[in-house]
């Protein structure tokens with residue numbers, strides 16, 4: 001059985017409790033052969049091209065390059081904090097209070 005805990009506050013997240021997954025994907029804004037219009041009009045096609053390109057790269061090349069994926073599990077309270085400021089513009093998120 002998989003045991004989950006909140007990646008921000010460390011709270012245990014037992015089966016049946018509210019658990020939220022944050023998946024962050026970081027990649028170059030534009031491939032050399034993809035225009036901004038292409039990215040807006042056919043994002044699935046552009047992403048598919050990027051994935052095909054990545055299949056030809058080693059893991060080291062991918063990690064050192066412009067593509068990273070992060071995955072975190074959050075409790076309800078940390079999910080609310082995260083949604084209020086996903087890029088951490090607020091200096092001290094832990095001081096923010098939300099009513100559950």
Ligand SMILES: [Zn+2]
Pocket residue numbers: 006007008009010011074075076077078079
């Ligand atoms: Zn938490």
